[in-house]
Amino acid sequence: MSEQNKISFNNSEITLLFPFYFAINNSLKIVSAGNSILKLIPNIVNSDFKNEFEFKRPFSVSYTFNSIQEYCNQVIILISKKVPDILFRGQILKSSNDNIIFIGSPWITTPEDLLKFNLTIPDFAIHDSTTDMIQLINNKEIMSKDILSLVENLKKQKLEIEKSEYELKYSNKRFSALIQNMQSGILLENKERKIVLTNKIFCELLNIPVKPEQLIGYDCKKSAEESKHNFKNPNLFVKQLEKTLTNKDLVLNEELELANGDFLERDFVPIFSDNEYNGHLWIYRNITQRKKNEIELINAKEEAIISKKTKEQFLANMSHELRNPINIITGITGLLAETNLSGKQNEYLGIIKTASENLLYLVNDILDFEKIQAKKIKFQILPFDIFKVVNEVYNSMKYLAENKNLKLNLRTDDFLKTHHVAGDPFRLKQILFNLVNNAIKFTESGNIDIKITMEENSGMIKFINIEIKDTGIGISEENLTNIFNRYSQVNSETSNFSAGTGLGLTIVKNLVELQKGTIKVKSKEGLGTTFFVTIPYEIIEHIEKPAIQISKSTPVDLKSKKILVVEDDKFNQMITNSMLEKYGAQTETADNGKIALEKLKTNSYDLILMDLQMPILDGYKTTEAIRKNKLGTNSKTPIIAVTANILNGEKEKCIEIGMNAYLSKPFQENELLEKIKDLLVKNNAERVSVIDLAYLKSVASGDTPFFEKLIEEFLIQTPEIISQLKREMHKGDWPKMSESAHKLKGRISFIGTPLFIKKVTEIESNCLKKQHLNLLPEMVTELEFSCELAYSELKTELKK
């Protein structure tokens, strides 16, 4: 080796440049070593080279100094004998002091090996690129890993795509199969309006003579024009289609009528994905049969309504038809009872009377139930004496109870004796009659207790508590639950009480509840039943009995009276005539209104009894003709309406058209006589005159047009005020009624006699003070009658 190739560094310099160097002398002893190799193989200095290292390359070298130095220009690879697996790669050089120096680095290719040999990057010389190589190799490994990871991801994605594609394909197949098998016509169009899917039903519904698959891809833009001939109104079809496609809103159950009379129903379903319109689906259904069914259903419903109306009408007519014969039976029974009869005959007559009364109950029940069903039932609000009503029921039922050897007891609050209430007395009576009658019917021995109390509170609305307790057969628990159901009857094997319609308690319950009341029942089989009814009533008055009352017991003398009975039913004629003739009246009959009018042309009567329902000319029209002053003086003849029709409003209607009183068939003799007595007595008194025009004439001071105008004003305005007065009375609105009476008083003061003025003043005063309210209906009828007379007299005055 030449001197030129010898290197000359001191130990610290060489270890900085070559931290893995070591030097050997000519005895092959290691004389110095770098810091990093000492870190790897400690204590090698002063040890024998042959003990520490072995040549891997060149392996042909002899372990002599001279032999080794010959390899100065070759790559040297050494292996450590003490540290396994570590190789050193480098070269050998001669140093200036003739030692052989190995310069190189450990052959390390992975970062893990660095850690394995406890080496760090700073252990390598800065110029040494071993660690860079390690990093490069590491990077390649990382790259391979990343690529493998990406490939794995791609494989997964591919699998997912394949799975999705399979599912999509399967789903498409299923969808297609579903569409093909649907019972509706389906047409799926894409956003360019090309057919994507359709089915056989669609082709059939729209008469398209091809297979559905042949339509795929067909452009539907002209389809409206092409298929419009199928529809009954082609232009409407095209317009609707265009509108639907423009709006792109969901349309359901759109009906289309085809030219052949069939009906289709159509849905339009727009398809949006991420707010982007992708096409739409049409669904067509044939609804011809359904439409037919609907029409049939509507017809059936109409028929049912007509049938119901017919039934109601039938019941109303039947009631009329039934009430007339009942009237006759009770009338004849009454007449018969006054003749000389044997004991047996009296007994039979009693049976007829009871039977006819029962029949009357049945008819009334049916009528009431129908009215409740049709929601036509109306309640009057009239001032009435509740004590009187209760006692009336007690007195009439007492006889019935005594017949069965039952004791009927009545207990009432003193409060009821001194107070009047506003409400419907007729309906209260009906409730009481029904419940007491039931109690008597289902009780064989013992007693029936009626207890009426008024709830104590300071308000104007008080609850009347009615308790009807019997010691009868009682009601089983099972029957108790449906006791108020229609057609329900206690039907015990031990009793024979199954007579009746079974509607009684249903009617009672409805009557109570419609008046905002409640009804309850407690019962134990064999021990008896108690009904508890509570109804709210307004307390309107503290009773001060009027000083003068019209005596109802005054004997009636009709000897000089001529009465016309207008009645189509011969039996009714006979009964009425018989009742009247008994008291000396002269009677004449007319079979209908037309005959009555004929008679009135030539005859004068004191009173007319007018049936309302008659052939040829009914009672209303007849009365109108009489009151329209077509018959001279007879136009003022008092008329009593007689009818079997008990519908609400009937009475008002009679008064409105000019009748003076009202009698409901079948009537009792005393009822008829009272009406006649009232009318004839008053009529006589007022026939003189109700008007006194002296004051009016003085006001007019000879100004005839002004005088006439005042009279005309009276004639125009008064009927309206009277109607208003009556409406307010029915509502129980006493303050308003007082105002109307006051208004009327002002008008009557100009033309009326003091008596006439007094009538209206009394009404005004009673309303204002809320006193004698029970007398108001009668007072108003009288006032109205006086007004009617006044109209007539004033009209005569005007003619003058």
Place this chain on the structure above:
Amino acid sequence: MYGIVNKAIQGLVIENFGLDSWEKIKKQSGVSVDGFLSNEPYPDQTTFDLAIAASEILKIELKDVLISFGEYWVLKTGQESYGALMKAGGENLKSFLINLPNFHSRVMLIYPNLTPPEFKISNIEENSLDVHYFSTRNGLHYFMYGLLQGLGKMYKVETKIEVKALKTDGAYNDIFRVSWS
């Protein structure tokens, strides 16, 4: 920026907030890659966009997001890919940091498309030194902060990092004083 940085962001988000949050962050940032290759260069903007979107979606301040990414890179991402190499970076935190300038100079050759930052170490004391951070990119000093914190944890020493100077505040470069005990 090489993919490994973005991988760190991805890993941190998925590990702590779930895959859904990562998908939202990707959607918001407009980054539409399925996965990052560690040694492939990606535009720096991708990294910034991901960091900003993560801050918005996760409702964490951008500063804290970047610090977390730095720590996560050292402790998770770097360990997974360069675990042994990082450990060979130095016997302790001090030697690792002293070797940091050389390491990054070598990295430039290994990653030809990368412009790695440059470091200078000064004021070396027994338990502290200054790390000077020179970068052509702006706004990554908090990422650097996180990396230094992560290194402290990697060497299991209690580390304190003080920001001595910031480029964003007008300094020539960022300087962090790293102390350990």
